[in-house]
Amino acid sequence: MEKFTSVYDRWQSRELTQAEAGEILGRSERQFRRYVDLYEAEGLDGLRDGRLGRVSEKAVPPDAVERLLELYRKPYHGWNMTHFHEHLVRDHGFTFSYSCMRSHLQAADLVRPERRPGGHRKKRERKPCAGMMLHQDGSREVWLAGQPALDLIVTMDDATSEIYSAFLVEEEGTMSTFQGLLETCGSHGLPSSLYTDRGSHYFTTPEAGGKVDKTHPTQVGRALKALGVEHIPAYSPEARGRSERMFGTLQDRLIKELALAGITEVAAANAWIKTTYLPRHNRSSMVVAPALPESAFSAVEASRLVEALCIEEERTVGRDNTIAWEGRRLQIPESPMRRHYVDAHVKVHAYPDGTLAVLHGPRVIGRYTGKGVPLAEAPPTAATGTPGKKATASPSMAPRSAPSRRGLETLPPEPSPEPRPALTGPRHGAKGLPSRKAKRCAA
Numbered sequence: 001m002e003k004f005t006s007v008y009d010r011w012q013s014r015e016l017t018q019a020e021a022g023e024i025l026g027r028s029e030r031q032f033r034r035y036v037d038l039y040e041a042e043g044l045d046g047l048r049d050g051r052l053g054r055v056s057e058k059a060v061p062p063d064a065v066e067r068l069l070e071l072y073r074k075p076y077h078g079w080n081m082t083h084f085h086e087h088l089v090r091d092h093g094f095t096f097s098y099s100c101m102r103s104h105l106q107a108a109d110l111v112r113p114e115r116r117p118g119g120h121r122k123k124r125e126r127k128p129c130a131g132m133m134l135h136q137d138g139s140r141e142v143w144l145a146g147q148p149a150l151d152l153i154v155t156m157d158d159a160t161s162e163i164y165s166a167f168l169v170e171e172e173g174t175m176s177t178f179q180g181l182l183e184t185c186g187s188h189g190l191p192s193s194l195y196t197d198r199g200s201h202y203f204t205t206p207e208a209g210g211k212v213d214k215t216h217p218t219q220v221g222r223a224l225k226a227l228g229v230e231h232i233p234a235y236s237p238e239a240r241g242r243s244e245r246m247f248g249t250l251q252d253r254l255i256k257e258l259a260l261a262g263i264t265e266v267a268a269a270n271a272w273i274k275t276t277y278l279p280r281h282n283r284s285s286m287v288v289a290p291a292l293p294e295s296a297f298s299a300v301e302a303s304r305l306v307e308a309l310c311i312e313e314e315r316t317v318g319r320d321n322t323i324a325w326e327g328r329r330l331q332i333p334e335s336p337m338r339r340h341y342v343d344a345h346v347k348v349h350a351y352p353d354g355t356l357a358v359l360h361g362p363r364v365i366g367r368y369t370g371k372g373v374p375l376a377e378a379p380p381t382a383a384t385g386t387p388g389k390k391a392t393a394s395p396s397m398a399p400r401s402a403p404s405r406r407g408l409e410t411l412p413p414e415p416s417p418e419p420r421p422a423l424t425g426p427r428h429g430a431k432g433l434p435s436r437k438a439k440r441c442a443a
Contacts, residue, residue, distance in 0.1 A: 004035065004047060060096050068101065069108050081111060126159050131296035133158040134191045135243040136180055138172035141251055144264050155180040156246060159290040162282050164188060167270045174201045174219050178309040179352040185305055189297035193230035197240060203233055219311050226308045311350040317341040323348065323358060328372040330358060335365055
């Protein structure tokens with residue numbers, strides 16, 4: 001309704017022709033004229049479908065439905081539905097269809113829906129282009145000698161099996177997901193989709209083993225939606241067969257390679273994986289050429305990438321111009337834009353490198369270390385990114401946007417002018433008030 005009224009107003013103001021208005025509404029020019037006539041004659045009520053709220057003429061009468069349920073409860077209880085429908089038609093004069101009978105029995109919880117056997121399974125073909133689908137998953141293993149079990153976070157391409165990012169962390173979670181996506185998207189661009197398991201940092205799953213609830217996204221889901229990347233859940237380990245096989249290869253090779261290099265520290269291992277192992281792996285026979293040479297990656301600005309791939313939560317500024325964040329108080333620094341932000345609604349961004357930022361609307365008003373200590377002010381120009389340039393260098397110091405206007409510097413105070421005499425007070429040097437008597441005119 002709102003869309004029609006908007007198009008109608010634009011047509012009335014001669015911004016659109018009838019053909020253009022009909023095309024916006026997905027209707028023909030003739031149908032748009034019909035809508036106009038109905039709208040001008042009856043208002044919005046004339047545009048509503050007259051069938052809404054009316055009972056279909058083909059609907060089964062309520063008494064017939066009640067008789068159907070009563071027959072199945074007593075003499076025909078437990079019968080096969082096809083057999084029961086044959087008796088209803090032959091012996092009881094019922095005329096409605098089998099599907100109608102089945103829907104009423106299932107609605108009354110007298111019959112459970114039959115689970116149909118699954119179709120024939122076959123191996124899913126790779127995506128034709130690099131960047132059409134990325135896999136991200138973690139594998140827990142004792143990767144380093146003398147260290148406890150760690151999670152290896154891998155982000156790889158479905159079309160080629162090329163690994164774009166791999167690093168070790170203590171435990172897989174939201175920040176490790178953001179770090180892997182920052183390393184991948186900062187170097188190559190945004191993929192079309194991301195394929196992951198249903199871990200709690202990826203999806204909200206109301207029932208264990210059930211379908212995901214995309215109406216309540218996690219931090220990862222919010223970030224991917226903001227970037228326009230489709231997030232696809234996997235419902236079985238077999239569905240993630242390509243990434244599972246890759247982890248089998250890494251568990252066999254990477255552990256031996258790290259031991260051979262004598263690496264036992266996590267930081268050194270991550271640096272070695274990035275600079276030595278991944279280039280060697282991506283040149284090996286395990287990486288295949290895509291079916292099509294075109295790339296599905298799309299360019300993205302570094303500032304947009306950094307501000308999306310982070311934890312984002314809303315806060316209200318307190319009376320002392322501070323924000324509560326995980327048991328700490330973030331003091332908002334003095335700003336030339338306004339005296340304070342008391343009771344203002346702001347957003348807190350927590351970046352994968354551990355730093356924090358407070359945003360009021362699109363503008364960053366404060367940056368902090370992970371302990372809440374204010375950082376130096378960000379440079380006044382916005383950082384931009386290209387597919388060939390990484391966006392992970394100093395992400396917390398990249399400003400949200402360029403200043404929207406100039407002249408925000410604090411100006412020196414002007415000297416206050418001399419006070420003016422009161423209009424109702426005595427004149428300077430006079431002892432009393434001026435006389436209010438009118439002067440007489442000379443005769």
